[in-house]
Amino acid sequence: xxxxxxxxxxxxNIRALRGVSLAVERGEIVTLIxxxxxxxxxTLKTILxxxxxxxxxxxxxxxxxDTLGTDRIVRLGIAQSPEGRRIxxxxxxxxxxxxxxxxRPDRDGIAADLERVFTLFPRxxxxxAQKGGTLSGGEQQMLAIGRALMARPALLLLDExxxxxxxxxxxxIFRIVQDINRQGxxxxxxxxxxxxxxxxxxxxxxxxxxxIVLHDAAAELLRSDLVRKTYLGEK
Amino acid sequence: MSPTARRAxxxxxxxxxxxxxxxxxxxxxLQTVHAVSDGMIxxxxxxxLNIVVGYAGLLDLGYAAFFAIGAYAMGLLNSxxxxxxxxxxxxxxxxxxxxxxxxxxxxGLVIGAPTLRVRGDYLAIITLGxxxxxxxxxxxxxxxxxxxxxxxxxxxxxxxxxxxGVNPVxxxxxxxxxxxxxxxxxxxxILVIGAASLWxxxxxxxxxxxxxxxxxxxxxxxxxxxxxxxxxxxxxAFALGASFSGFAxxxxxxxxxxxxxxxxxxxxxxxxxxxxxxxxxxxxxxVVLGAMLITVFDRVVLSQTTFxxxxxxxxxGVPALASLDLTLWRWFFFGxxxxxxxxxxxxxxxxxxxxxxxxxxxxxxxxxxxxPPPRVESIPGWLREQIAxxxxxxxxxxLQVQGLTKRFGGVVALHEVDLVVPxxxxIGLIxxxxxxxxxFFNVVTGLVRPDxxxxxxxxxxxxxxxxxxxxxxxxxxxxxxxxLFPHMTVLENVLVxxxxxxxxxxxxxxxxxxxxxxxxxxxxxxxRALLAFVGLAGKxxxxxRNLPYGDQxxxxxxxxLATEPRLLLLDExxxxxxxxxxxxxxNLIGLLRxxxxxxxxxxxxxxxxxxxxxxxxxxLDYGTRIAEGTPAEIQRHPRVIEAYLGTGYEQDSAARAxxx
Numbered sequence: 001x002x003x004x005x006x007x008x009x010x011x012x013n014i015r016a017l018r019g020v021s022l023a024v025e026r027g028e029i030v031t032l033i034x035x036x037x038x039x040x041x042x043t044l045k046t047i048l049x050x051x052x053x054x055x056x057x058x059x060x061x062x063x064x065x066d067t068l069g070t071d072r073i074v075r076l077g078i079a080q081s082p083e084g085r086r087i088x089x090x091x092x093x094x095x096x097x098x099x100x101x102x103x104r105p106d107r108d109g110i111a112a113d114l115e116r117v118f119t120l121f122p123r124x125x126x127x128x129a130q131k132g133g134t135l136s137g138g139e140q141q142m143l144a145i146g147r148a149l150m151a152r153p154a155l156l157l158l159d160e161x162x163x164x165x166x167x168x169x170x171x172x173i174f175r176i177v178q179d180i181n182r183q184g185x186x187x188x189x190x191x192x193x194x195x196x197x198x199x200x201x202x203x204x205x206x207x208x209x210x211x212i213v214l215h216d217a218a219a220e221l222l223r224s225d226l227v228r229k230t231y232l233g234e235k
Numbered sequence: 236m237s238p239t240a241r242r243a244x245x246x247x248x249x250x251x252x253x254x255x256x257x258x259x260x261x262x263x264x265l266q267t268v269h270a271v272s273d274g275m276i277x278x279x280x281x282x283x284l285n286i287v288v289g290y291a292g293l294l295d296l297g298y299a300a301f302f303a304i305g306a307y308a309m310g311l312l313n314s315x316x317x318x319x320x321x322x323x324x325x326x327x328x329x330x331x332x333x334x335x336x337x338x339x340x341x342x343g344l345v346i347g348a349p350t351l352r353v354r355g356d357y358l359a360i361i362t363l364g365x366x367x368x369x370x371x372x373x374x375x376x377x378x379x380x381x382x383x384x385x386x387x388x389x390x391x392x393x394x395x396x397x398x399x400g401v402n403p404v405x406x407x408x409x410x411x412x413x414x415x416x417x418x419x420x421x422x423x424x425i426l427v428i429g430a431a432s433l434w435x436x437x438x439x440x441x442x443x444x445x446x447x448x449x450x451x452x453x454x455x456x457x458x459x460x461x462x463x464x465x466x467x468x469x470x471x472a473f474a475l476g477a478s479f480s481g482f483a484x485x486x487x488x489x490x491x492x493x494x495x496x497x498x499x500x501x502x503x504x505x506x507x508x509x510x511x512x513x514x515x516x517x518x519x520x521x522v523v524l525g526a527m528l529i530t531v532f533d534r535v536v537l538s539q540t541t542f543x544x545x546x547x548x549x550x551x552g553v554p555a556l557a558s559l560d561l562t563l564w565r566w567f568f569f570g571x572x573x574x575x576x577x578x579x580x581x582x583x584x585x586x587x588x589x590x591x592x593x594x595x596x597x598x599x600x601x602x603x604x605x606x607p608p609p610r611v612e613s614i615p616g617w618l619r620e621q622i623a624x625x626x627x628x629x630x631x632x633x634l635q636v637q638g639l640t641k642r643f644g645g646v647v648a649l650h651e652v653d654l655v656v657p658x659x660x661x662i663g664l665i666x667x668x669x670x671x672x673x674x675f676f677n678v679v680t681g682l683v684r685p686d687x688x689x690x691x692x693x694x695x696x697x698x699x700x701x702x703x704x705x706x707x708x709x710x711x712x713x714x715x716x717x718x719l720f721p722h723m724t725v726l727e728n729v730l731v732x733x734x735x736x737x738x739x740x741x742x743x744x745x746x747x748x749x750x751x752x753x754x755x756x757x758x759x760x761x762x763r764a765l766l767a768f769v770g771l772a773g774k775x776x777x778x779x780r781n782l783p784y785g786d787q788x789x790x791x792x793x794x795x796l797a798t799e800p801r802l803l804l805l806d807e808x809x810x811x812x813x814x815x816x817x818x819x820x821x822n823l824i825g826l827l828r829x830x831x832x833x834x835x836x837x838x839x840x841x842x843x844x845x846x847x848x849x850x851x852x853x854x855l856d857y858g859t860r861i862a863e864g865t866p867a868e869i870q871r872h873p874r875v876i877e878a879y880l881g882t883g884y885e886q887d888s889a890a891r892a893x894x895x
Contacts, residue, residue, distance in 0.1 A: 035813055037783030123669060134643070137715045137807075138668020164715065164810045166667045166840055168881030192811055233814025 001026045001186055002047070002078075002155055007056035007066075009039075009046045016042040018210035019056070024155065024188050029181050031189040031197040031218065033231055034207035040190045043207070044157050047188075048080055049073045060155070075103050077154035081145045081161060089133025093124055096132050096143055100150030109152065117146040120176050137164050145173070155186045162193045174200050194231035198222045206231070253426060257419045267535055268418040272490070274530030275425045276483050281510040281526040282432055282519070283479030288508065289516035290445060291472035292452025293351075294359040297366020298507055301339045301477040303373065303499035305484020308335035310401035310494050317393060317401065328407035332485045339481030340474040347473035351466060366504050373496045374398055400495030404488045421490055428486065432479055435745045437519055439475070442744035442755070443730075443737045446723070448472050449517075450731045453720035460680055460714075462706035462735030462798050475741070502566075509569055513576050515583025524585055529569065537562045609823040614830055615764035621736075621799040633658045633802055633834045634679070634710075639688035641671075641678055641858075648674040650858045652688070656802060659832040661824070663839065663849035663866070667879050671858040672838045673715055676804050679836075680712050681705045692802065707735045711800035713791045715807045715838070721780035725771060725790055728779050729762040732797025762797060769793045769823065785816045792823070802834045803827070809841050817841060821848055842880070846870065854879065 002024040009017040017039050024030045034040050045051045047058060049070040058066040065073050079100075088096050097117060101110045118125040121142040127135060132143060145161055158177065162170045174196050181187050191197035198204055198218045206214040206227060214226060221227050257268050284298045312319050312331045321327040350361045377397015381389040395401070406414045407424065414420050439445050447468045450458035455465050488494045506529065514525025541561040548556025576583065634656040641649040648671045656662050664672050677683040679690065681702040690697045697705055711732075720728050737758055743751040766772050769789040774782065779790060788808060795803060805824070809817040821844050827833045839845045845852065846866040854862040854875050862872045869875055876882070 036785040036811070036816070127669075136669040136671075136673060141668070160811060164668070164807055164840065166665075166879050167842055168879055169668060170840075171881050192813055194813075230815070231813060233818065 001061060002188070003057075003059045004043070004047070005057050005059075007043075007046060007053045007058060009042055009051055009053045011042075011051075016210055017046065017053070020207070020210070020212055021056075022205050022212060022215070024186060026186055027181075027184070028203065029177065029187045029189060029201045031191060031194075031201035031204045032207055033191060033194040033197060033204060033221075033227070035230070036192075038207045039210040040207060041159060042210075044080060044159055044188070044190060047073075047157060048078060074151065074153075078157065079148045079151040079153035079155075080157040081148035081159060087132040087135075087140050087143050087147065089131065091132055092129050093132060093135070093143060094128050096147050097124075097150050100147035101152070104150075104152065110150070113150055113152055117149055120149075120179070121146055138166065138169065141165060142169075145176075149180065153185065155188065156180065158187060158189045158191075160190060160192055162191065162196060170196065194227065195222075198227075257422050261419075268422050270534035271531070272418055272422045272425055274527065274534055275422070275429055276487050276490070277507065277510065277530050278523055278526040279425070279429050279432060279483040279486075280480050281507050281514075281522050282429075282436060283476045283483065284507050285476075285511050285516065285519070285522045286436065286439075286448070286479070287472050287476040288511055289518070289522065290440065290448040290452065291469055292448075293469060293472065294356075295362045295473075295476075295504075296359050296508070297362040297364070297369075297501075297504055298476075298480065299499045299501070299503035300366045300369035301343060301480040302484045302487070302503065303369050303496075304342050304477075305335040305339045305481035306488040306494045306499070307373065307395060307401070307484075308338040308481065309485035309488040310404050311395070313405040313489070314401050314403065316396060316403075322405050325408035327405055328489055331405075332482060335485035336478040336481035339484065340478035343474040343477030344470055347470045351469040351473065363501075366501060370496045370499050373499075395496075396494075398496065400493060401488070402493035404492050404494065406489055406492065425486060428482055432482070433519060433523070438745050438747065439741070440519070442751075443734055443739045443758075444468075444471065444741065444744050446727055446731050447734055449723055449727070450720050450734075453722060454718050456682065456702075457714065457718035457720065458731065459702040460682070460706065460712055461732050461794060462703050463731065464701070464703045471741070506569070509573055512583060513573060515586030518583065518585045521583050521585030525583065528584075529572075532568070533562075533565055537565060537568075609768065609770070609819065609826050611826065611830060613768045614826070615761060615768055617761050617764065618768075618796065618799070619831060631657050633693060634836070635689070635691045636679070637689040639675070639678060639690065640686045641674060641683060642686055647858050649678065649685075649855075652855070652858070652860050654853050654860075654863075656834050656836050657850070659828060659834055660850045661828055661835040661837060661848055663837050663845040663852040664855065665839065665845055665852060665869075665879060666855035666861075670855040672855055673806060674858075675855070676712060676806055676836075676838065679705075679804065680710060703735065706798050706800075709799070709801040710804065711795035711798045711802075712804035713788075713795055713806055713808060715810070717784075717787045717791055719779040719787055719791060719794070721778065723779060724776050725766065725779055725782065726759070726762055726775040728790055728794050729765055729797045730758055732794040733758050733761065736799055765793045765796055766790075769796075770819075785812050788812065789820070792820075796827075800833070802836065804836045804838075806838045807840060808837070809839060809844055817844060824848060 004020055004022050007017055007020045008015065020039070020043055022032070032040050032043060042051065046053050049065065049068055053066055057064060060076055060078065065076065088099065091099070097114060101113065104110060123139055124142055124146055127139060132140065135143060141161070141164055145158070148156060161173050161177065165173060170193065177187060177189065178200050189197055189201060198221055201218040204215065204218045204221045205212050206221070214221070214224065216224070260266070260268050280302055284295065287293050287295045287298070309331050311317050312321050312334060313327050315322045321331065346365055350358055353361065373395045374397060376394040377399070379389055379392045379394050380387060408414070412420045447458070447463045450461065450463050451465055451468050459465050510526040510529050511522050513529065514523065515521030541559060544559050544561065545557050548554070548559065632655045636652060636654040639649050639652040640647070652675065654662070664675065666672055674683060678685050679697070681697065681700050681704070685698060692708055692710060697708070720731060737754055739751045739754060763775060766775055769792060771786060771790060771793065774786065779787065782790060792808065809820055812820065824835060825848055828835060837845065837849065849866055851864060852866055852869045853860055854869060856878045861874050861878065862869060864872070870880070
């Protein structure tokens with residue numbers, strides 16, 4: 001469904017991605033794990049077209065997307081829940097969510113999805129009229145994920161969805177990730193919490209300094225020495 | 236040739252060029268000194284505006300008003316029209332120029348005081364209004380009569396010369412220097428004042444005050460919470476910026492020998508703003524370049540080109556060209572130039588680069604090496620001395636919170652919360668998202684005023700204090716969503732942290748007496764030691780925004796430590812870190828407590844961290860304290876498990892404990 005082939009991305013003269021190749025098949029949860037600065041977020045940005053690769057190709061549903069603008073890519077069915085909670089701070093929770101469905105024509109579907117988001121995150125229903133900027137950090141995180149879901153994307157890019165959430169919510173979030181996936185959304189998950197990510201994912205890629213160094217079934221990665229030592233904090 | 240030698244040669248050439256220019260001009264018969272001197276007055280104005288817009292980041296759309304005040308101060312004090320007793324004295328110009336600067340600065344304060352509490356766009360609108368008011372007031376104060384009942388204390392007083400302006404204005408007097416007939420002395424007078432201003436500004440920029448301005452520009456709230464008083468810092472920027480326009484205005488008035496209200500209209504403010512933006516806001520060389528480019532283009536290039544085009548038009552017999560007046564198109568060219576600069580080089584012609592600069596020899600990302608574990612030996616010695624352990628006999632609690640309540644509209648964010656941080660203790664604050672933890676931090680640090688409750692630090696109440704005053708008392712914090720000063724270097728970020736422990740004043744920053752030099756040197760040594768301690772030694776000169784995430788977190792802690800706190804509030808310090816980084820940071824916090832007896836209040840969702848490091852834990856839910864106790868007690872607490880921990884936590888810790 002999504003294919004990155006030998007993608008190189010630069011910031012100025014600095015090579016952030018040095019030939020990333022990865023594939024996400026329809027219906028999968030694929031996770032990309034790695035240290036801070038390894039290129040996880042850059043990979044997502046490159047897929048979404050907010051930075052352009054200097055070399056390599058990205059195809060989505062058999063169509064090249066690395067030359068398209070971000071708005072076109074989103075319309076093709078890719079949505080991202082951004083790192084750093086980029087919500088619209090002066091708009092209400094409801095308006096934020098509705099904006100997520102901006103590119104969708106189906107009113108009934110939107111209403112149903114709004115209901116789905118509120119069921120997933122009851123806290124957002126409690127705060128429905130509050131301005132996004134007045135929510136607590138964790139609530140903004142929920143709103144960002146909810147907004148991405150409202151686009152009903154075929155492929156959802158999740159950038160650190162568990163960051164800043166309480167333990168019980170972290171569990172909930174990963175359960176929700178699985179629920180969303182079962183309802184038909186393909187997911188590419190970037191996570192610092194490698195343990196949880198590998199538990200819910202089907203397959204995983206490990207990225208180090210801009211290169212994929214390992215990829216395998218998630219269960220195998222959980223057993224790999226490199227992953228256990230570097231990303232799971234085991235001795 | 237080494238870059239320093241090249242720079243020295245460049246400087247010498249520039250100075251020689253500036254000194255020789257008027258004589259060269261005379262020899263070639265160009266007659267441009269007049270126009271260039273006028274242009275240099277605008278350079279001086281643009282430099283003053285740069286303090287406000289470039290350094291402090293306050294958009295001022297009415298800066299010409301201060302220019303007007305300076306010019307009219309000179310005009311009124313040094314003109315026979317309005318009957319000034321100073322007129323005709325040889326020293327009056329040299330006195331008035333200072334009076335004019337002082338008056339502009341004073342007005343900067345008066346106007347700044349109420350307006351600086353508003354931010355961003357609103358401030359710009361207010362300055363816009365102010366810029367409109369001043370010329371109108373000047374026009375209408377040419378004939379003032381005040382009548383109270385039948386008594387007229389002031390009758391038909393000509394305060395400003397009205398629409399006609401002030402004419403003549405007294406010229407400067409120096410024995411043997413022909414200010415009356417020759418533009419060259421003016422050129423040198425303005426050159427000297429301009430050079431002195433540049434020198435003063437560059438010294439201000441590299442001082443505690445310059446750093447405070449930039450911090451305010453970058454993030455006012457973070458600056459406030461790092462010990463920078465935003466109100467006084469912004470007022471200082473306004474007053475100093477205005478004082479430079481006072482100099483420029485008074486020279487302008489004396490040079491032209493006449494002033495009219497029309498010279499201080501809105502367009503002048505905009506043109507000055509264009510100069511700053513074109514050259515690069517915040518960069519002195521850039522502003523000089525931008526101002527020079529615009530004025531030379533305006534005064535020399537446009538008129539000369541018009542002359543040239545007309546002569547061509549006449550020779551070719553094209554009437555449209557022969558009667559063309561390019562000077563009418565000046566705003567078209569300014570606008571076009573500005574658009575091009577914004578498209579091609581948005582930081583201005585000479586603005587500071589903000590994207591990472593690749594090392595010369597490599598185009599590769601530096602390998603991410605795990606940060607070194609914090610060591611006891613690397614704790615900066617000065618920090619040990621400054622954060623001295625409490626003298627015996629003081630009460631055991633450093634922070635005491637009782638019955639703290641805060642409502643936002645109908646939402647009760649905090650309800651009757653009690654919390655005690657003992658001296659040298661680490662207290663965890665946990666709870667579901669939206670429970671009020673960050674609000675609690677905001678109340679303690681003075682960002683939010685509590686509705687009721689007691690808040691005492693070291694025996695004294697904190698209620699009603701501004702954030703920077705609370706930092707000065709000894710409480711520092713970090714933010715959940717990192718709030719560094721992104722376009723300042725790593726070292727500068729830490730230096731801002733030291734701001735409230737440094738003493739240099741404006742005079743000290745400019746003149747740099749030995750005490751200020753020593754203070755600045757010590758501050759830099761301290762900052763470098765702190766950076767080494769948190770593992771950022773090699774990155775002192777990187778821009779903060781270019782640091783990887785984990786480094787940014789550690790820089791924020793270094794900046795907080797630079798304020799010499801006795802209580803440190805950490806808001807999710809390990810969020811977004813991998814297990815290794817988390818472990819390093821946890822060790823660092825433990826080390827600070829053990830070695831420096833630093834007290835810590837910690838919001839954290841990583842249970843391994845909180846449970847491992849906290850002495851006691853307070854749990855909030857919906858703004859209410861639902862539990863308080865040791866980590867072991869909290870882990871078993873049914874309400875905490877239900878609202879916060881969930882059941883997965885136990886499985887998780889079991890999984891980690893069990894060897895595979």
